[in-house]
Amino acid sequence: MIKPTPSRQQSLPPPRKPRIAVLKLASCDGCQLAFLGLGNRLLELAAMVEFVHFAEMGPLGSLTDLDITFIEGSLSTQEDLETVRSVRKESRYLVTIGACATSGGIQALRNLTSGDPLASVYPSPDFIDFLAHSTPVSSEVPVDLELWGCPVTGDQVLGALRTILLGAPPPVEHDKVCLECKRRGISCVTVTKGVPCLGPVTLTGCGALCPSFGRGCYGCFGPSENPETASLARTFSGLGLTPDEVARRFLFINSNAGPFREEGERWQEG
Ligand code: SF4
Ligand code: SF4
The missing domain is CATH 3.40.50.700 (NADH:ubiquinone oxidoreductase-like, 20kDa subunit)
Incomplete structure (x- = not known):
């Protein structure tokens, strides 16, 4: 040996x-x-x-x-x-x-x-x-x-x-920003102030940063699982946004992300 x-x-x-x-x-x-x-x-x-x-x-x-x-x-x-x-x-x-x-x-x-x-x-x-x-x-x-x-x-x-x-599987976020607001006790900016917020369709991970300062989420963490974008877009319209303004909410930082792009383009065309 x-x-x-x-x-x-x-x-x-x-x-x-x-x-x-x-x-x-x-x-x-x-x-x-x-x-x-x-x-x-x-x-x-x-x-x-x-x-x-x-x-x-x-x-x-x-x-x-x-x-x-x-x-x-x-x-x-x-x-x-x-x-x-x-x-x-x-x-x-x-x-x-x-x-x-x-x-x-x-x-x-x-x-x-x-x-x-x-x-x-x-x-x-x-x-x-x-x-x-x-x-x-x-x-x-x-x-x-x-x-x-x-x-x-x-x-x-x-x-x-x-x-x-x-060698462990990386953590994957599934929840929405909205849920993070509830966990942190942050008042909903849409319900209390009529501010358009993408929190109901956006992945969490930021700690609901924007709503914690009284601002609407603009979707920088990308679409969540099963995002109800059509329902949220109708809510934005009900808040007084024009179709073009609704489209621009979805076609922003993550305009190329499937659910945001499809919803934005629907309102652009409409
Ligand atoms: S825009 Fe980004 S940082 Fe602000 S609440 Fe939405 S996901 Fe969080
Ligand atoms: S613009 Fe791009 S590189 Fe700059 S902070 Fe946002 S995601 Fe990161």
């Missing part, structure tokens, strides 16, 4: 830390800030994993041999498409963070317009290789976990990272 010599044993490399990338596509960087906002918890995390690529934090290492890749931003250019195809091959887990990466985000509003909306924003749009539509990452490659929100929260990204590293 061959035994390793003591000197050989001493030269064994330390166990490899999980290699993590946080990748930015077309986005505002707000979801990357959810990591930075973790403060001391990020320092503890950085001792346990290796952030090989994370533009907002500093490292810009190569996007290869990755254990978990978090992607912020929608697919808006040809380069974005090529990047996600390559990163998918190099990543054991691919997690989208935020409305942009998960449903196309605010930039997907251009999908609803005719003509060339980019021409009114950029003096020379021909210098940028824009795709015809801005789409979620899942439209191009399989995604293992989608985290909604605009932006996501630090608890969401930390919870996802921990559960993946531990």
Whole structure:
């Protein structure tokens, strides 16, 4: 039996830390800030994993041999498409963070317009290789976990990272923002103030942030399970919103998310 010599044993490399990338596509960087906002918890995390690529934090290492890749931003250019195809091959887990990466985000509003909306924003749009539509990452490659929100929260990204590293199934939200208001004892802004609120059709996860400040939810955590969008749209109409205003409530941050898009388009046409 061959035994390793003591000197050989001493030269064994330390166990490899999980290699993590946080990748930015077309986005505002707000979801990357959810990591930075973790403060001391990020320092503890950085001792346990290796952030090989994370533009907002500093490292810009190569996007290869990755254990978990978090992607912020929608697919808006040809380069974005090529990047996600390559990163998918190099990543054991691919997690989208935020409305942009998960449903196309605010930039997907251009999908609803005719003509060339980019021409009114950029003096020379021909210098940028824009795709015809801005789409979620899942439209191009399989995604293992989608985290909604605009932006996501630090608890969401930390919870996802921990559960993946531990091999446990990641927590999945099913409840609606409305239910979170009830749990927290927040008065319903629609019933008490007549404010249009997407809470009855939106996934929870934010702690009912907007209603807690007396404002209506605008759906940044995306559609809930079985969203009764038609019923809510009629309620908005009953509050005095015009059909176009009802449509705009649904066609906003998550205009590309199926139930919101379908309801919005119904009222656009009507
Ligand atoms: S989801 Fe919102 S916060 Fe996150 S990158 Fe997109 S626009 Fe910014
Ligand atoms: S209340 Fe709605 S819009 Fe506000 S943070 Fe929560 S999900 Fe987003």
